[in-house]
Amino acid sequence: AQSVTQLGSHVSVSEGALVLLRCNYSSSVPPYLFWYVQYPNQGLQLLLKYTSAATLVKGINGFEAEFKKSETSFHLTKPSAHMSDAAEYFCAVSDLGGAGNMLTFGGGTRLMVKP
Amino acid sequence: NAGVTQTPKFRILKIGQSMTLQCTQDMNHNYMYWYRQDPGMGLKLIYYSVGAGITDKGEVPNGYNVSRSTTEDFPLRLELAAPSQTSVYFCASSSRGGSGADTQYFGPGTRLTVL
Numbered sequence: 001a002q003s004v005t006q007l008g009s010h011v012s013v014s015e016g017a018l019v020l021l022r023c024n025y026s027s028s029v030p031p032y033l034f035w036y037v038q039y040p041n042q043g044l045q046l047l048l049k050y051t052s053a054a055t056l057v058k059g060i061n062g063f064e065a066e067f068k069k070s071e072t073s074f075h076l077t078k079p080s081a082h083m084s085d086a087a088e089y090f091c092a093v094s095d096l097g098g099a100g101n102m103l104t105f106g107g108g109t110r111l112m113v114k115p
Numbered sequence: 116n117a118g119v120t121q122t123p124k125f126r127i128l129k130i131g132q133s134m135t136l137q138c139t140q141d142m143n144h145n146y147m148y149w150y151r152q153d154p155g156m157g158l159k160l161i162y163y164s165v166g167a168g169i170t171d172k173g174e175v176p177n178g179y180n181v182s183r184s185t186t187e188d189f190p191l192r193l194e195l196a197a198p199s200q201t202s203v204y205f206c207a208s209s210s211r212g213g214s215g216a217d218t219q220y221f222g223p224g225t226r227l228t229v230l
Contacts, residue, residue, distance in 0.1 A: 009155055032216045043119070043205055043221035044158075051216040090157060094216065102148070102173065103219060105157035 002027045002093045006106035014114045019063075019078040021109045023091030026072065032094035033074040034103065035065055039087045047089070050074060061085070086113045117141055119222035121206050127228045128196040136191040136225050138206030146209045147189040148173075148219065149181065151202040158205065164189055196229045203227070 007022040025031060032051050036044040048059025055067040061084075065076045074091060088110045092103040119140045128134055140147065145166045150158040160173030164183040178200060180192040189208075193200060204225045209217040 004157075034218075036221075041223075043223045044207075045221065046218050049216070049218065102160055102163060103158075105159075107155055107157045 002031065002104045004091050004093050004104055004106035006089075006091050006109050008109055009107060010110045010112065012112040012114060013081045015083055016080050019076070019081045019085065019111065021076040021089050021091075021111065023065075023074045023076065023106060024072055025074060025091070025093045027093060030069070033065075033067060034092040034094070035059065035063070035074075035076050036090045036092060037087050038090065038108075044090060047076070081111075081113045083113050083115065086111055119206055119208055119220050121204075121222035121225050123225060124223070125226045127230060128193075129230060130196060130198065132196050133192070133194050134196070134227075136193070136204055136206075136227075138189045138191065138222060139187050140189075140206075140208040140220070141187065142208060142210070142220065143186060144208035144210050144220075145186065146217070146219075147183065148207040148209075149179070149189070149191045150205045150207065151175065151200075152205060152224075153202050161191065161204075193227075198229050201227060201229045 003026045005024045034049045035047040038044045048057045050057050050067045058064045063078045088108050090108050091106040122137045148163045149161040152158050159175045162181040164170045170181050206222040207219040209219045
């Protein structure tokens with residue numbers, strides 16, 4: 001069974017500072033990995049995904065993530081935080097062995113941005 | 116193109132009551148999913164469907180039922196509501212599945228409270 005661990009349920013940064021949200025996964029085969037963002041009172045929307053092409057994946061709103069197989073990690077970064085980045089972020093891994101393209105989600109990290 | 120829509124947005128149920136959460140997508144996606152989101156727990160898959168007439172259980176199906184009579188609609192039925200079903204429910208869809216790399220598109224969610 002696959003699993004996803006997001007270290008830190010809450011992360012606080014100052015506006016303009018580096019954003020680093022951590023995600024580690026367990027999978028017996030090379031996975032597909034996703035980062036989703038959830039703004040208050042909204043559904044999830046895709047930030048970026050890794051599908052075994054380039055290990056450095058660029059997403060929307062200036063976010064990027066690097067797939068590191070040796071560390072089983074897929075950390076999300078953004079060089080300079082903006083107030084509008086305040087949201088909850090979810091890392092997810094795709095179930096390659098199943099028939100339904102099912103995602104296994106981490107517990108989420110709430111990002112707070114201080115002015 | 117509305118994407119994935121869910122109704123109602125909010126609902127309060129009494130213990131033992133029943134209700135149906137509606138989900139509709141207009142993207143002609145074959146795969147549809149129901150998740151529940153509890154604080155700090157990420158999203159858990161309740162049921163999914165790979166096409167009209169085909170449904171299967173996810174990680175937490177107890178207390179729920181689904182049907183898929185059309186490509187567009189995937190209602191979730193709660194029978195005999197219990198306080199443990201207090202949660203935010205998200206419906207999602209994706210175009211193909213199987214490859215594991217498809218993006219899932221989420222609705223805005225239904226916030227359900229059972230008292």
